[in-house]
Amino acid sequence: MTMSEWTVRKLSDFCTFRYGKMPGDKIAYDTASYPIYSGYRITGHYSEFNIEKGELVVVARGVGGTGDVKITPQRCYLTNLAIAFDVDKSIACKKYLYYLFYPSKLRYLDSGAAQSQITISDLQRVKVNLPSLTTQTRIANILSAYDDAIENNNRRIALLEKAARELYREWFVRLRFPGYECVRFANGLPEGWEVKRLGEYCHVTDGTHDTPKETDNGVPLVTGKCINDGFIDFSRAYLISETDHNKIKKRSGLDSGDILFSNIGTVGSTCIVNYDREFSVKNIIILKPDNNMMKSSYLYYLLTSKSMQDVFSAQTNGASQQFVGLTYMRRFKVLVPHSSVLEKFTELVVPIINEKQVLQTQSQNLARQRDLLLPRLMSGKLEV
Numbered sequence: 001m002t003m004s005e006w007t008v009r010k011l012s013d014f015c016t017f018r019y020g021k022m023p024g025d026k027i028a029y030d031t032a033s034y035p036i037y038s039g040y041r042i043t044g045h046y047s048e049f050n051i052e053k054g055e056l057v058v059v060a061r062g063v064g065g066t067g068d069v070k071i072t073p074q075r076c077y078l079t080n081l082a083i084a085f086d087v088d089k090s091i092a093c094k095k096y097l098y099y100l101f102y103p104s105k106l107r108y109l110d111s112g113a114a115q116s117q118i119t120i121s122d123l124q125r126v127k128v129n130l131p132s133l134t135t136q137t138r139i140a141n142i143l144s145a146y147d148d149a150i151e152n153n154n155r156r157i158a159l160l161e162k163a164a165r166e167l168y169r170e171w172f173v174r175l176r177f178p179g180y181e182c183v184r185f186a187n188g189l190p191e192g193w194e195v196k197r198l199g200e201y202c203h204v205t206d207g208t209h210d211t212p213k214e215t216d217n218g219v220p221l222v223t224g225k226c227i228n229d230g231f232i233d234f235s236r237a238y239l240i241s242e243t244d245h246n247k248i249k250k251r252s253g254l255d256s257g258d259i260l261f262s263n264i265g266t267v268g269s270t271c272i273v274n275y276d277r278e279f280s281v282k283n284i285i286i287l288k289p290d291n292n293m294m295k296s297s298y299l300y301y302l303l304t305s306k307s308m309q310d311v312f313s314a315q316t317n318g319a320s321q322q323f324v325g326l327t328y329m330r331r332f333k334v335l336v337p338h339s340s341v342l343e344k345f346t347e348l349v350v351p352i353i354n355e356k357q358v359l360q361t362q363s364q365n366l367a368r369q370r371d372l373l374l375p376r377l378m379s380g381k382l383e384v
Contacts (some may be wrong), residue, residue: 002097003275003302004132005132006112006129006130006131006132006258006380007129007130008127008128008129008221009091009127009130010124010125010127011085011123011124011128012124012125014087014088014091014092015085015086015087015088015092015123015124016085017083017085017086017120017123017124018083018086018120019032019049019060019080019082019083019084019120020037020050020051020057020078020079020080020081020083020084021077021078021079021080021376022067022076022079022080023036023044023077024081024091024354032131033045033046033047034046034047034048034049034075034076034077035073035076035077036076036077036079037051037068037073037076037078037079037082038059038062038075038079038081038082039057039059039060039062039065039068039078039079039081040059040062040065040081042073042076043079043352044288046077048076048077048093049076049319050076050077050078051072051075051076051077051078051084051355052072052075053072053074053075053076054072054094055071055072055084055085055094056069056070056084056085056087056094056097056098057069057070057071057072057078057082057083057084058082058083058085058106058118058123059081059082059118060080060081060082060083060117060118060119061070061080061081061115061116061117061118062081062116065104065384066107066110066117066118067104067105067106067107067108067109067118068104068106068107068115069097069098069101069102069105069106070082071094071095071098072299073155074121076247077135078088078095078375082341083120083123085097085123090133090290091130091133092133092179092336093133093136093137095137095140095141095144095280096136096137096139096140096220097128099138099140099143099377100128100378101373101375106118106126109122109123118124120143120248120296129309131211131380135384139377139384142373142377142384143370143374143377145348146366146367146370146373147370148336148368149362149366150363150364150366150367153196153227153359153360153362153363153366154363156359157227157229157356157359157360160352160355160356160359161230161352161353161356164301164349164352164353165301165304165305165350167345167348167349168301168302168305168345168349169305171337171341171345172298172301172302172337173305173307175190177190177337177341177344177345178250178341178344181311188333189338190338191338192340193335193336193337193338193352194335194336194339195333195334195335195336196333196334196336197330197331197332197333197334198287198329198330198332198333198334199330200327201295201334201336202287202288202290202295202299203287203288203290204285204286204287204288204326204329205251205252205285205286205288205326205334206252206263206284206285206286206326207248207252207280207281207282207283207284207285207286208221208248208251208252208280208281208282209282209283209382210248210282210301211282212240212244212248212280213240213241213242214238214239214240214243215239215240215241215313216239217239218239218241218242218245218281219239219240219241219242219244219245219278219279219280220225220234220237220238220239220240220261220277220280221237221238221239221240221245221279221280221281221282222234222237222260222279222280222281222282222284223262223265223281223282223283223284224262224265224266224267224269224283225263225283226267227260227262227264227266227269227270227271227284227379228269229270229367230270230272230300230304231271231357231360232260232271232275232279232281232307232354234277234279237279240280243279244280245279245346247282248280252281252286253278254273254279254281254286255273255288255291256273256274256291257272257273257274257289257291257292258272258273258288258289258296259272259273259286259287259289259296259299259300260272260273260281260284260285260286261273261284261285261287261303261329262283262284262285263283263284263285263303263323263324263325263326263329264283264322264323264324265322266322267312267315267316267322267324268304268309268312268313268321269305269315270300270304271300272296272297272300272353274353274357282350283366285324285326285329287297287299288306289295292299293346293350294339294342294343294346295342296336297345297346297349297350297353298342298346300353301349302334312324315328
């Protein structure tokens with residue numbers, strides 16, 4: 001199909017729109033009810049739903065995401081921070097529109113006022129270039145195949161992570177580690193286990209406190225917002241010069257197996273350094289276990305455990321700027337199991353950590369391929 005056969009139409013020609021609603025007094029906090037979805041994220045649960053799974057929505061107001069287009073992850077209760085599309089299926093394919101606006105092509109509609117906002121009137125005036133419905137569906141199917149593969153990898157990563165976390169809880173929270181029946185306990189601790197300050201167990205430092213100038217080419221500067229679900233999203237980092245990177249490296253150089261812990265803003269986001277590339281970090285605490293994977297794997301699951309995340313949440317609760325200090329982390333007391341138990345734990349979780357990294361790398365490659373393909377399909381340069 002040639003570009004001359006594509007037609008320009010306003011969204012109002014084939015879409016109607018509605019705002020979500022704020023939930024009433026039936027908010028629940030158990031996952032058995034329907035998620036409350038703001039467009040940004042899931043913020044709670046509710047006894048009712050007002051939108052089906054797979055519907056097209058745009059973040060309409062709030063902070064840091066107005067104009068982002070999303071697909072509802074499941075039946076949920078959509079709040080008034082988002083606007084839902086009702087698409088005439090005889091004219092347009094929802095998934096095609098999603099990729100047309102992907103990832104944030106509607107941000108230009110943001111009014112720029114003190115309160116970031118997009119209105120239904122703004123959306124009604126948007127013009128789009130539409131091929132035939134058949135072509136739209138083919139394009140959406142091609143791009144969806146990449147996202148389906150990424151989602152499959154995400155599910156596998158989640159299962160691997162669940163298995164490792166359950167092992168951590170069983171051994172180091174419930175203290176039912178191998179051979180625990182035959183071990184003597186003193187003062188509530190198994191024999192040979194001890195409590196140490198984190199700064200005694202490993203070297204604890206942090207990244208740069210400066211804000212190096214952004215460059216077009218260079219080395220990524222990773223901050224806490226770049227760490228998500230145990231991985232670094234380098235697409236959210238900005239580039240700094242080699243000179244600035246080398247200055248930071250002298251003080252805060254990274255080694256494989258180091259633990260990165262976000263201590264400002266998104267407090268508690270944690271990952272293991274396992275990347276074959278140079279990068280620097282800012283507003284991040286660095287735990288350096290001296291290339292000891294036995295310590296690295298234990299520290300990662302310790303810091304990401306629910307009990308520790310609750311501690312960090314309580315430490316920052318009520319603060320205008322969430323922050324956990326370097327001194328606090330160095331002095332924080334942690335349980336140090338016997339080396340024989342840590343060795344067995346490492347043997348079991350390191351293959352999980354490595355498999356997660358392989359799957360994440362696959363997903364990153366798939367995302368890059370999709371993003372290279374997307375503009376060519378949407379411009380008609382690549383026929384389907």
